[in-house]
Amino acid sequence: MTIQKTAIQEPHYSKRDYKAFWYLLPWIIGFIVLQLYPFIMSFVYSFCDYTVGSNLNFIGLDNYKELFTHDREFWNSLKVTVLFALYTVPGKVILALLVAMFLNRNIKGINLVRTL
Secondary structure, X not given: OOOXXXXXXXXXXXXXXXXXXXXXXXXXXXXXXXHHHHHHHHHHHOOEEOOOOOOOXXXXXXXXXXXXXXXXXXXXXXXXXXXXHHHHHHHHHHHHHHHHHHHOOOOOOHHHHHHO
């Protein structure tokens, strides 16, 4: 019985692939700096007792316990946010569909309207 060794080929990137990466790099950096880092730090801070300029003091789920049990403003804010979403999202979807239907008509000058 013979064992054949198969060569593992490393991925070979062309100049075009590297060029694409350089074009994507500003977006990737922007995403990391402006989206990913703030999201992660918000999550970390939610488990800490933190004041700007002081050290992080890890307190675990205490912030969430207080939020769900003692904070009356949270439940009111949640209710208002849900109601806002229930009223505005369907209206925006219906309006967008009406605009799309209008722009899909075959009338004179519609190309000008589409570009505006």
